[in-house]
Amino acid sequence: MTIVVPAAATPRKYGIDFTKPVLYGFAAVLCVLIVLPLSWLFLYSFTDAKGALTLANFVRLFTESTFFDPLVTTFIIATSSAVICCAVAAPMGWLVARTDLPFSGVIRALVTASFVTPPFLGAIAWELLAAPNSGLLNKIFRAVTGAEPDVHLFNIYTIEGIIFVISCYTFPYVFVLVANSLDRTPGELEDASSILGGGRWYTARRITIPLVLPALLAGALVAFLQAMTLFGSPAILALPAGFHTMTTKIWSLFQYPPKPELAAAASLPLLILTVFLLRAEHMILGRRGYSVVGGKYGAPRLIPLHNWRWVAFLVCLLVLMLPVFLPYAALFNAAFSPVATTFLTFKNATMHNIYFVLYDLSAASLALKNTVILGTATATIGTMIAVVIAYVTARQAVTGWRVLGFLATAPIAIPGIVLGVGLFLSYTRPPFVLYGTLWILLIAFVTIALPSAYQQLQAAFRTIHPELEDASRILGATRLRSLWEITAPLLRTGVIATWCFIFVGVMRELSAAIILFTSETKVISVLIYDLNESGDLGAIAVIGIGMLLITFAVVTAVNRIPGFGQVRFRT
Amino acid sequence: MTSKLSKRDVLKGAGALGFSAFAVRVAAAPAAEAVTPALIGAAKKEGKLSFYTAMDLQFAETLGKAFEAKFAGIAVRVERSGAERVFQRIGQEYASNIHACDVVNTADQAHCIIWKRNGWLLPYLPQEVVTHFDKRFYDPEGHSITTRILLSPFGYNTDLVKKDDAPKSFKDLLDPKWKGKMVKAHPAYSGTIMNSTYETARDLGWEYFVKLAAQNVMQVQSATDTPKRIALGERAVMVDGAGYLVIRNKEAGQPVDVIYPEEGTPVATSPSAVFKDAPNPNAARLFQNWMHSREAQQILVDYARQYSPHAQTVEKPGVRKLADIKLMKEDPEAILTQSDDVKKKYAEIFKV
Numbered sequence: 001m002t003i004v005v006p007a008a009a010t011p012r013k014y015g016i017d018f019t020k021p022v023l024y025g026f027a028a029v030l031c032v033l034i035v036l037p038l039s040w041l042f043l044y045s046f047t048d049a050k051g052a053l054t055l056a057n058f059v060r061l062f063t064e065s066t067f068f069d070p071l072v073t074t075f076i077i078a079t080s081s082a083v084i085c086c087a088v089a090a091p092m093g094w095l096v097a098r099t100d101l102p103f104s105g106v107i108r109a110l111v112t113a114s115f116v117t118p119p120f121l122g123a124i125a126w127e128l129l130a131a132p133n134s135g136l137l138n139k140i141f142r143a144v145t146g147a148e149p150d151v152h153l154f155n156i157y158t159i160e161g162i163i164f165v166i167s168c169y170t171f172p173y174v175f176v177l178v179a180n181s182l183d184r185t186p187g188e189l190e191d192a193s194s195i196l197g198g199g200r201w202y203t204a205r206r207i208t209i210p211l212v213l214p215a216l217l218a219g220a221l222v223a224f225l226q227a228m229t230l231f232g233s234p235a236i237l238a239l240p241a242g243f244h245t246m247t248t249k250i251w252s253l254f255q256y257p258p259k260p261e262l263a264a265a266a267s268l269p270l271l272i273l274t275v276f277l278l279r280a281e282h283m284i285l286g287r288r289g290y291s292v293v294g295g296k297y298g299a300p301r302l303i304p305l306h307n308w309r310w311v312a313f314l315v316c317l318l319v320l321m322l323p324v325f326l327p328y329a330a331l332f333n334a335a336f337s338p339v340a341t342t343f344l345t346f347k348n349a350t351m352h353n354i355y356f357v358l359y360d361l362s363a364a365s366l367a368l369k370n371t372v373i374l375g376t377a378t379a380t381i382g383t384m385i386a387v388v389i390a391y392v393t394a395r396q397a398v399t400g401w402r403v404l405g406f407l408a409t410a411p412i413a414i415p416g417i418v419l420g421v422g423l424f425l426s427y428t429r430p431p432f433v434l435y436g437t438l439w440i441l442l443i444a445f446v447t448i449a450l451p452s453a454y455q456q457l458q459a460a461f462r463t464i465h466p467e468l469e470d471a472s473r474i475l476g477a478t479r480l481r482s483l484w485e486i487t488a489p490l491l492r493t494g495v496i497a498t499w500c501f502i503f504v505g506v507m508r509e510l511s512a513a514i515i516l517f518t519s520e521t522k523v524i525s526v527l528i529y530d531l532n533e534s535g536d537l538g539a540i541a542v543i544g545i546g547m548l549l550i551t552f553a554v555v556t557a558v559n560r561i562p563g564f565g566q567v568r569f570r571t
Numbered sequence: 572m573t574s575k576l577s578k579r580d581v582l583k584g585a586g587a588l589g590f591s592a593f594a595v596r597v598a599a600a601p602a603a604e605a606v607t608p609a610l611i612g613a614a615k616k617e618g619k620l621s622f623y624t625a626m627d628l629q630f631a632e633t634l635g636k637a638f639e640a641k642f643a644g645i646a647v648r649v650e651r652s653g654a655e656r657v658f659q660r661i662g663q664e665y666a667s668n669i670h671a672c673d674v675v676n677t678a679d680q681a682h683c684i685i686w687k688r689n690g691w692l693l694p695y696l697p698q699e700v701v702t703h704f705d706k707r708f709y710d711p712e713g714h715s716i717t718t719r720i721l722l723s724p725f726g727y728n729t730d731l732v733k734k735d736d737a738p739k740s741f742k743d744l745l746d747p748k749w750k751g752k753m754v755k756a757h758p759a760y761s762g763t764i765m766n767s768t769y770e771t772a773r774d775l776g777w778e779y780f781v782k783l784a785a786q787n788v789m790q791v792q793s794a795t796d797t798p799k800r801i802a803l804g805e806r807a808v809m810v811d812g813a814g815y816l817v818i819r820n821k822e823a824g825q826p827v828d829v830i831y832p833e834e835g836t837p838v839a840t841s842p843s844a845v846f847k848d849a850p851n852p853n854a855a856r857l858f859q860n861w862m863h864s865r866e867a868q869q870i871l872v873d874y875a876r877q878y879s880p881h882a883q884t885v886e887k888p889g890v891r892k893l894a895d896i897k898l899m900k901e902d903p904e905a906i907l908t909q910s911d912d913v914k915k916k917y918a919e920i921f922k923v
Contacts, residue, residue, distance in 0.1 A: 066918065134805035149731060150752075157789065239757070239923050240789050252918070255759045256659045257911060339825065341803050360632040362648045428667045436669040518664055519621055519650045519671045530652045533760065534628055535796035 022480070023398045026388045030407045033447050037422025038414070044425065045264035057265035070244040071269060073159065074228055077245060080163045081227035085171040086220050088319060093178030095312055098208070100302045102309055107316050108179070114323035115172035116551045118508040118525060120232030121544045122169045124532055125327030127236065128334055130154035130161065134341040136330055157241040165233050168323035170226045173452070174219030177459060180497075181215030182208070184463045200303065214462070218455055221281050222412075225274055225451075229415040231511030232525075236532060246270060247415045247511060254515065260421055267418035271410075278409055328548070331541040340537035353538035357546075361539060363519075363527055368550075371507065371524045374438060375554070378445040379502040383495060385446065386453035391483065394461035395469070405454075412451035416511030420444060424515055436518045444512040449502040456501065460494035461487075500555045507551055601694045601713045603701040606860050611642060613853035619646040620854035623661065624676040625654035625762055625841070626719070627795045627816055630875040637870055638861055645854050653793045654678040654762025665691065670848035673855035674862075676718055678794070678841045679762030680903035681910060683715040686844065693847040697860040699881070704863070708880035715844040716863055719871055720878035722896070723767040723794065723837040725830040726809035726817040728801045738808060740833035741775055744783060751787045754806035757923070759914045760792035767811045767837030769906050769913050770899040774834060777916055783810070784920045802827050811837065815876040818890055822876070831891070835899040 048054045061067045092111075096104040114122075129137050132152040141153040155161060185208065193203040231247040238248045246266060253263040305312055334340040336349045357364060386408070392398055393405035411419060423444050427434035434440040464487060472482035488495075510525040517526050524547060531540045604610075614620075624631050628651045635647030652660070654677040661672055677683065686692050687710070696713035708717040725744075727737045731752075738744050744753065758768040772780060789806050791797060797812030802825045809817070814836075817829045843862060849855040861867055868881035876890050886892070906913070 066922075069922075131803075131805050134800075134803040240791055242787075242790060242921070242923055244923060252759065254659070255914065256655065256662060258659075258663075339802060341805075356629070356632075360629075360636060362632060362635055362646070363650060366648065433667070435667045436664070436671070518669055519623065519648070519660070522650075531628070533652055533656075533792045533796065535791070535793065535799035536628055537799070539628075 020398065023388070023392055026385060026392075027398075027400070027404055027407075029385065030389070030404065033443060033450075034407050034410055036426045037419060037447075038410070040425040041264040041267060041414075041418065041422045043264075044261045045268055047261055049259070049261060057262050058268075060262065061265050061269070066244075067249065067266060070246050070249040073243055074246040074270075077159065077163050077166060077234075078224050078228035081166045081170055082220050082224035084163070084167040085174045085223040086216065088167070089171040089174035089219065090178050090216055092316055092319065093175045093182060094212075095316065097179045097182035098303055099305050099312070100309060101305065101316070102313050107313075107320070110317075110320040110324050111172050111175050112555075113328075113548070114169060114320065115176070116504045116507070116548065116555075117169055117323065117327065118232060118510070118528075118544075118547070119166065119169040119230055120236050120510055120525065120528060120532070121331075121540070121547070122323065122327055123165050123233040123236035124528075124537065124540055125330045125544070126156050126161070126165050126168075128330040128341055128537065129326055130156040131341070132157070136333065136341055136343070137326075139341070139343075157237060159241070159243070162234060162237050162241065162245075164322075165237065166227045166230060168327075169233070170223050170230075171323075173222045173226060174216070176497075176501075177215040177219040177222070177456070178212055180456075180494075181212045181459065181463075184460075185211045215459060217281055217284060218459060221277055222452060222455060224277065225412045228270060228273075229412065229511075231415065231417050231514070232508070235510070235529065247417055250415060250417050251511075251514070254421070260425065263418060263421055267415055270415060270418075274412060275410075278406075328545070331544050334537050334541035335545060337538075340541070353542045357539050357542040363522060364543070366520070367522045367524050367527045370438060370441075370521055372550070372554075374441055374445060374523065375503045375506040377442055378449060378506050379499045381442070382446045382449040382453055382502045383499045386450060386457050386498060387491070387495060389450075390454050390457035390461050391487070394458055395466055405458075408454040409451050411447045416444070416448050416509065416513075417515055419447060420512035420515030423447075423512070435516070436521065438521050440516050441513060441521060441523070444516055445502075445506050445509055448509060448512060449505050452505070453498045453502055456498050457491070457494055460491055464490050496558060500558060503554055503558075504551055507547055600711050601696050603696045603698045604856070604860070605698040606857065606864075610853055610857055610860075614642065614851070614857040615644045617851040617854045618644060619648065620673040620849075620851045620858055621648045621650060621671060622674050622676070622858065623650045623657050623672045625652070625657055625678045626676060627651075627813060627875070630871075633874055634862065634867065634870060637867065638858060641861065641866075642857065645857070647858065653760035654682065655758070655760050655765060658682045658762075661686075665689075670846065670850060672846050673849040673851050674843060674845055674858050676841060676843040676862075677762055678721060678839050679765050679906065679910075680840055680842055680901070681907040682762070683710075683842045683844055684903060684907055686846075687714045691846055691848070693845040693849070693852075693855075695845050695856055695859060697863050699860075699865065700863050703865070703882045704880050705882070715842040716859070717840050717880045718843045718862060719841045719875075720880065720893070721763050721794075721839045721841050722814040722831075722878070722898075723763050723811045723839065724814040724817070725832055726798055726801050726812065726814070726827055727830060728804050728807050728826055729828055730826040731804060731807040734828075737828075737830055738832075739830065741771065741779065742834070744808070744810060745779075745786065747786075749786055749808060752807040753786060753810050754789040754791060754797050754800045754808070755783075755810040756794045756797050756812050757790055757792050757921075758910075758917050761794040762841075763794040763813060763837075763839040764811055765906060765910060765913065766839035766901060767899075768917060769909065770835075770837045770901065772913070772916075773902075773905075774899055777920070780917070780920050784922075788921070790921060790923050798827070815890075818876040822889060831896045833897070835897045837899045838901045840901060840903075 045057055046053055048056060095101045096107050129135050132138060132155040135154060137154055138152040189207050190203050193207050234245040234248045238245055250263045250266050253259045333344045335353050337344040338348055338350050389404050389408045393401045423440055424435060427440050468486050469482045472486045510529060513523050513526050514529060528540050528543060631649045631651055635649050638647055639645060657677055664671055692714040694713035700709050700716050725738060756764045758765040794812040795816055797809040798816035798820060800806055801809045802820045814829050817827050820827050843859060845855045845859045865881055865883045868879040868884045871877050871879050872884050873887050878893055
């Protein structure tokens with residue numbers, strides 16, 4: 001696949017505009033990143049094991065229940081998770097951004113904490129909490145009610161359990177988009193409405209909600225796609241629960257002897273569904289312009305909650321117990337107790353797990369090093385690419401911008417595990433032999449990070465009206481210069497947030513890594529997956545807590561970089 | 572010692588079978604090699620090695636640390652996952668010309684047969700193996716050596732199940748009272764379970780698994796995970812998995828115990844091999860040599876509670892002698908041809 005390149009632009013009278021070469025360069029990079037593995041996937045999905053053209057893979061996919069059932073399960077999980085995420089995150093985002101909720105900074109920090117928690121780690125923590133017999137919550141339940149040993153309150157090994165765990169670590173996506181969008185919406189519009197006699201709820205309905213709707217829809221979409229393509233949580237929970245999702249099914253297809261052609265075919269329905277959803281989003285939002293003219297805005301007007309302030313705060317805190325407090329308490333318990341789900345006491349506390357991870361676990365230091373290198377590199381490169389593409393599509397700056405926008409969003413439709421295979425097929429043969437190096441993981445992680453980074457930055461661009469750039473360009477600046485001097489400063493918060501977002505994303509990433517790693521290029525997430533396979537929960541708990549600390553350290557450090565930071569990181 | 576004879580009796584055709592087929596067309600056996608100062612010097616120059624293994628992580632790291640203590644300056648990096656995943660990993664790496672593995676230990680003998688056929692393995696026979704291992708425990712051409720003999724018995728949580736109520740046979744597990752109370756590992760991830768699944772299906776028929784699946788069995792991946800699940804009390808009974816871990820956990824004071832089923836206990840012989848293209852060839856040889864020395868094998872017995880093929884290891888009370896256990900018959904040649912079929916049938920029956 002190639003992008004149609006228009007004829008050379010008319011020569012300018014002064015200055016050299018590097019815009020087009022730069023833009024086309026990025027388009028080419030994107031093409032290689034995405035089109036190459038996708039082409040291999042398409043090719044494989046229509047061939048049999050010997051390489052002959054066939055439709056047999058698709059016939060199997062839709063006729064065999066071992067393939068069709070996971071497809072249905074995945075759809076149920078993704079839809080339910082998206083609904084739950086919106087129902088929880090949108091009101092919370094509004095409370096934090098638009099009301100006088102006490103300690104809203106704490107709530108934001110806790111949402112960040114749940115966002116940086118890898119879904120597989122969250123799933124393991126919830127196993128510790130809500131496994132029907134050994135789960136800590138069920139143990140407390142039995143102790144309190146005196147119920148029989150087999151009676152339980154929660155069972156995480158069910159489809160509801162998986163939906164719950166996925167929602168816990170997907171809702172921050174929606175929260176971020178909604179809260180950021182509300183943060184950026186100037187209060188004057190609402191003031192104007194009030195001055196003109198609009199009541200509080202009228203203003204909310206006619207001004208605030210329409211302004212935030214694009215972000216909410218984008219959030220719902222991202223939540224759905226995240227839940228659909230997630231491998232981490234199902235990988236931990238689906239097997240004990242006794243069913244497959246599409247991603248775990250695809251992973252099982254790579255067991256020896258690998259069947260990449262079936263896996264490729266199994267991923268295409270996910271891709272098609274995503275394209276359809278993106279079109280739907282575009283149709284809903286496409287005609288409406290919600291750009292807010294840049295410049296001085298007043299701080300958003302906070303709605304007083306009066307007596308409800310503390311109630312709202314407590315509700316938020318209770319909700320955030322689920323993805324943050326309880327799981328980390330369970331991990332802390334597992335890290336220091338002799339058996340993972342035995343309640344920690346001063347008497348039974350042990351340093352065995354800490355000692356084991358620090359001194360005995362020989363794969364840990366290499367995995368840690370790889371993860372930090374990949375996180376930093378991916379975040380830096382990914383942010384740069386996402387900025388450029390978001391700019392191009394938001395400003396429609398180059399012919400074919402739609403294609404660029406599509407390419408940047410397309411990877412979200414490819415389960416990481418399938419992308420992993422696509423990349424594996426692409427980069428294990430000449431001229432690009434990258435398998436076995438960190439490069440192939442870098443490519444995978446950049447590609448995976450791109451859609452959400454792009455969505456985030458595009459949302460940021462949408463709220464910066466091009467008039468400001470236009471003014472700069474009318475005054476003689478090239479596009480790049482006006483970008484650098486006008487747009488970039490306005491985008492600073494968004495860019496830092498995106499960088500952190502990608503870095504954290506790399507820590508969370510498991511699905512592509514599990515296909516692409518070699519023993520020399522193992523990352524922490526794969527190490528945790530291996531530890532989970534053998535049930536070494538204490539070691540996982542120690543590494544998990546360590547991961548959280550590293551993440552916070554890096555995110556804090558990035559926000560402190562002189563001249564670049566000084567902006568409070570908002571989730 | 573008595574166990575040497577008994578192992579010979581009981582494992583007749585078990586551990587040996589994989590290699591006896593090749594014994595017919597043996598090429599010249601490689602000369603047995605001792606640990607020489609030259610080897611140690613060359614290994615120390617390399618300074619590291621990677622050990623891909625399916626053995627329980629704590630044990631693998633303990634073994635690695637013991638090696639590092641003895642040969643200072645050679646770091647052992649353990650890459651642990653289920654044997655079937657180790658096999659997949661090495662295949663994937665070798666297909667891309669990545670030769671990262673120095674020494675491998677798998678729980679599925681069929682893997683070594685395939686690697687040997689591919690010409691990937693280095694013929695290497697340590698002196699101690701030739702002297703103290705029964706011939707059935709190593710490939711005469713030196714491509715692989717049996718490191719340990721694994722059993723996959725039942726296990727149960729003694730807090731949740733009284734000894735008298737515990738299941739005694741595979742048939743007992745079909746009793747409705749165990750519905751929703753059992754945990755089982757998966758043959759697509761674990762080599763031990765690949766063996767136990769094959770042996771159970773051969774002896775009791777696949778219908779047995781159909782009935783077992785109706786019991787709502789919790790499914791995990793690794794044979795080293797099921798013992799931990801019953802120790803947590805998550806399920807009362809372990810259908811299969813690493814028996815040695817149940818014994819270890821029991822000795823560590825956890826409320827668990829093993830049961831050797833009446834119909835016979837599944838066996839998996841776990842061989843190790845050095846790769847011909849090992850990135851650290853001398854360290855790899857040294858490690859393979861040391862791992863089958865009496866010193867390392869005694870750690871296997873004392874710490875890991877496994878069965879050693881080394882004739883001079885001293886048994887430590889607490890583990891039932893192999894001679895006293897009715898074993899199922901291992902058949903790596905059959906697994907070689909049927910493993911894909913086993914995985915497929917298993918997935919159909921258990922839905923995962």
